[in-house]
Each structure stands twice: as structure tokens, then as C-alpha cells.
Amino acid sequence: MKLDLHVLGPILALVVLVLVGAAMNSNFLSAANVTNVLSRSAFIGIIAVGMTFVITAGGLDLSVGSMAAFIAGLMIMVMNGLLPTMGPGWPLVGVGVGAALLAGLLAGFLNGFLVTTMRIEAFIVTLGTMGIYRSLVTWLADGGTLSLDFGMRTVIRPIYYNGILGISWPIIVFALVAIAGETIMRRGAFGRHAAAVGSNDQVARYSSVDVNRVRMLTYVFLGLLVGIATIMYVPRLGSASSSTGVLWELEAIAAVIIGGTMLKGGFGRVWGTVIGVLILSLIDNILNLTDGVSPYLNGAIQGVIIILAVILQRERKAEG
């Protein structure tokens, strides 16, 4: 069997990065640093898993970063608002979590509705909702920052900082979402249908696949995951502002593409996306840990990697 660069490429890149990181800084492989890197990648990672399905089905969602900010703001306001009646404690956290999930679901549904029923280009729809959510969170925060009540912060902190067996909750949730995503993509009827729709929606339609339903579900699924990511995020800082989640959408999309999913749809792999997310956060981490290269060059290096990934994809096509 010949070496398949499209499968090995992202894995090799990840391995190289780990080796480079380990060589440059002895703290790189310390438990603290590894946990830190993984926990931070969890937010983007959870979102990117959902993005993989959207892109595989031929769609795109630019709104996830703003959506996350908006949901974070909403979650904080709901909890602050109910604090006098319910008092600080896990029941109130439960309400906040419920609100975040519901908001994510509805936001995803709105994107899906506009793309499917109203037949507007996904790019346009989500460019629009991206602006809307960003503006809404700025307005809710009155241009400043929405802060969770200090009493609540102590209650909610463990969601980000605690875990089991020394593995923090965000990492566990990310892992579970990734495993579920990979299973559905590879072995679930939904994953097959999403790839069929992204590959040729006419063929899917003539094959009795409910194209709109599949598309809709990819957006709803993504919205829900944005909600979950936000639930992990809020405990970390306990606040949301107009700069929360900025550029998350691009990082998520970049991770998906680096992982080997085709931007034009028709083929997706979740494990690739996970590797893509790790690659992006490792670059960030390595630049922060080492003195040689300025961390300000982070964006440039990530950009180069994304373009390289797309070139690899094109070669895959030419061989076909």
C-alpha cells in the first residue's frame, strides 16, 4: 500500500509540532502545559466538530464566534437575573446551562431555516447573523463587559477547572463530542447523508434523501455545540464582552480544512478536524513558550498551514 499523504499529512504535521515544541522548551510536555493547551482548544474544538458536518454537507457557518459571545452574554444575564430569587448554587447553574443550550439550538435553527427554507446562500446568511449576534452582545453589555456575579463564579468555576482523574471537564467534553462526531460521520446514516448532500444535492434528492432536513440538522447540531462550548467557556473568565469569541469561526473553519475536509463539501472527517484544532493551538502555544519567534506571527504561520492544507487537497483531486 502506498503512503497516503492526505491521511498522514495532518498527523505528521502534528507530530512534528510536538517534537519542535519539546525541543524548544522543556516545559512543553509538562502536565500543566498539556492540560492548558487541550483545555483551551476545547472551545474551538467542540465548535469545529459541528462545523465539519456543516461544511461536509456543502454549507458554511461564519456566525459561530458571535453566536458564542451572544450565548455567553445571555447565560450570564440569565444567571445574574435569577440570582436574587434562586440564590447561588447548582440549580441556577442548571438554568444557565439550559438557557445556553436552548439559545444555541434556536440560533442554529435560524441559520438552517434561512439557508434551507428561504434558500439564501449560507455565506450571506451567516455573515448576517454573525453581525447580528456580535451587535446584540455589545448592546446587552452596553459596550462594556457582562460579568457574572462573584458568588456564582465560585460555584461555576469547577466546570472549567475541575475534572476527573486530573483531566479537566472541557477536555473530557471535547473528547466525547469528537468521538460521537467521528462515529456519526463515519458510521452513521446522518454522516453519509451529509456527505451525499454536499457532494451532489440533486443526486441526494433523487435518492429520497431529505436534503433540507439534513442541511437543517447540520446547523442545529452546530448551534447546540456552540452552546456546549459556551458553557465550558463562561466559567473560565466569568464574563462576556464584544470581544468574546472573535475569529473563532475562522479558527474552526481552518481546523476543519487542515483536517482534510473538503471546503466545497462532499467529504468530511472529524478526526482530521480534531488534529487541525490541535495543530492550531500548538502553534500558538509554542510561539508563546519560545523566544525565537514573536507570538505576533501566530496568524501568519497559521495562514501558511491552511494554504498548505488546501494545496494538499487539490492534489488529492488531481489524482482522482
Add this chain to the structure above:
Amino acid sequence: MKLTLSGIDRSFGDVQVLFDVDLVLNPGEVHALIGENGAGKSTTMKIMSGYLAPTAGQVLLDDVPATFAGSQDAEGRGVVLIHQEFNLAEQLTVEQNVFLGHELRRGPFLDKRAMRARTQALLERLNCKVSPDARVRDISNPDKQMVEIAKALGREARVLVMDEPTAVLTEREAEVLFEQVDRLRAEGVAILFTSHKLDEVKRISDRVTVMRDGRVVAQATTAEMSEDDMATAMVGRDVSSLYPARTRPVGDEVVLAVRDLNVPGHATDVSFDLHRGEILGIAGLIGSGRTETMEGLVGLRTATGRIEMHGQQVRFDRPRAALAAGMAYLTEDRKARGLLLAKGMRENLTLQSLPDFTAFLIDERAEDRALDRAIADFDIRAPHRKVEVGNLSGGNQQKLLLAKTMLADPEIVIIDEPTRGIDIGTKQQIYAFIHALVADGKSVIVISSEMQEVIGLADRVLVMRQGRVAGELTGDGIGEDRIVRLAMGLDGMRGAA
């Protein structure tokens, strides 16, 4: 110009598909290349026109070895291929397509006037009524074929290679094409074409080459070969009895009753019954609304009217609902609507019936077994199991599409153009298959532009014209003449419009 293939081999990866092919195209001669699906006809044609390079062997132009850098290079030297599938820019106009990549210029500007005049002249020569300004996506398939030919003529082809040019044409339209072929032959162009319609081969060609499994197995002048000889050489067995005899009479039970079906813009007040175990043929010209009517029936298009299955009124707003009720539609357009060309056979086979293979997760083993069975039942010939479906030969794609539709085990099957682009041996298999279905108590609707097919298969024929049922023929009343008259709206006195 004379074109010679000498000792051509070609492999895709580990799989060799052409073996030592020799072929000579002489100026002023029409050469027909025939063979079963997957025999290697398209591959041979792509090699002679620079789209593919041979793995071994040589292409010679006027006895001088020529290595084409690509199809552009070949076109520059006068060798033009018209693909089995259209190769037109759908968004551009007819005129822009005819001159695509070869635009006429005056100084730095496009010479629109000259291009318009040339296009007009080319289309007139082809007796083609489309406007040079029409967008290609808006014109019919036969017109697209004519535009392809106009494009080739515009390139001043000295060697014209046509891969199944008549597959999407009606007999009448094919006739127009052949007049042009006659003219080009008289002008000294060397012409090669493929077709699965052997009567055409007999009618138009001077010389025939037969391929089987990537090898040339027979070569003769057309006069020396009867259609039966050709078929036997292609398939390697006798295929004289194409249409099987009925083994079981048509039942009385009406399984499907359609009343006043309207599909806006395409069909008006279409009513018919379908009986258990019946093959209902639907004939008509291209554009008579046959496909759209059936798409309306299964929920692929909005339609109004009354549909009853087994006496129960049903409504299908989506194909899944029709499928659940036991009615499946097999599209005429296998590339754009039938198959996911970039995916493998397994994914394509089970796409429509995926719920049957999924408990919580997809049972890939069961899928593989289904594929094994489909490959055996439908005699699908693929280089290997993992091949991208787009790389299967046209006929094998059609067989896979049929297998995919039948996997859902429908009780009523609507097959649109069942044998488009299919070789005679496979045709025989598909006809036998349709008969096996009705013998099994299922009912089949066959839409076909091939008159012989409708006549040979159907127990009853509906002829459609301009979106309406123009007439119904049964038993001995089914004849070519009657069908044509109904399809054209002739009352017996007037000639063709």
C-alpha cells in the same frame, strides 16, 4: 488527414484497460467503434484526441508519430473529440461556447460581429434552430449536441471523434446529425463514432471495429457485417432475441390509478391506470413532459391531482414518502441526478435504502454483501471494488443505478430511459430483468425515446405530446407508425411540421 493508432496499451493504476489496440481512420471515411460497456471505446477515443496518454504504443497523424501535449494540442492539429458527456459551459451562451478558448479578435477586442456570423452559419448548416444568444443551460439535450458539433466544426476538425453522439438524440434528430456526417465525409474529414444503436452503425459507417475487454476483436467493412454479426462479435454470444416472452399474464388488479395529474408548466390532466404485473410504456418526443409527469408523481416536483395506490388515495410531497409506499423512480440523468460520481459503489448502492442498513450505526458488512449481490445480479463490471463511480463505464453506471433503485424493493418501478448508452448484451440483461420483475408481480413504467424498446417491452403504451396523453395503444395496436403519429400530433393527412 489520416489518424493511426498502433499497439496502444493503457492502464489506470494496476488495471490495464486497453491491450494492443490498432485502428486506422482514413480521410473521407466514417468508422464505427462498437463494443460492450467498459470495452474501452471512450478510453481509446480519449487517447487519439490527446485527453489521455497511452501507456504504450503510438498515435500517428498522416503516418508521422504525434505525441499530443493535451487535448488543446490535438485540437490545434485538427483532431477534435466530442465527449460522451457534454462538455459545455452551462452559464455561457451558445456563441460563447462555440468560440470558447478560440475567440476571434480584432486588435485587442473580441470581434463579436464575426463570431456571431460564424456561429449563425454553423448552426444553420446543422439545421439547428437555437439562437446564438441562448444560454446553454436553457437549451435541450439535442440542441446541446448540435452546439458541440458546431463547436467541433468551428475548430475545422480534420479528424472528428464522436463518443455516442446519438445517445441523447431522437431518431429524427440523429438523422439531422447523419446528414452532417455525410457532408463532412464528402469533404474528406476522417470520422470515428461510437454507438450502441447498431442500425445507425449499419446506416452511416463505412468500416467497423469491434472491441471487447480492451482488445480489438473484429475489423471489417460495414457491408461485410450484419447487425447480428456485430452484436455477436461484441458480446461473444448470440443476442438475437432481445425481448423476452411474457411468462405470466398481466393481472387485473389496478395498483396505481392516476387522475388529472398536473405538473405546472409540464403536464396537464394526465390520467392512467397501472395493473399488477404490467409493463406500461410511455412514449413521446423529448420535451413532451414524460419525465416531469413521473417526477410529479413521486414527489420530486409539485403536482396536483388524485393518486391512488391499491384504491387508497395517497399524496407524496417527497420521494421518501413515495418510496415508503413502494414506488421508486429511476432518473434518466445518471450523472447529474443518479449517482455520486466521486464516491464508491457501496455508498452509491445503499444511499436510497440507507435506513435498511442502519440500526444505530450503518452495518458496513451488510452493505458489502449487498454490493456483492448487486455486482452478481446486475453483472456490474468494475476494475475494482473501490473504484470511484465516475470512473465506471457508462453502462456499468446504469447497472449500478438500477441495482440501487431495486435495493429498496419497490412494488412499482418507474424507469426513465432504462438503456441509454447501454450495449446490446446489457440491454438484453436489463430487459430480462424487467420481465423478471413483472413475473414477480411487480409493475413497471418504462419511459423511453427508443421506439423499438417501447414496442418490444410494453404491454400498453401511453403516448405523450405537449404535456398531455395523446393516446393509448394496446396489444397489436402498438406500432412505430401509430406512436410517431400520436407523438407528433399528426391526424394522418398533414406532413411533419
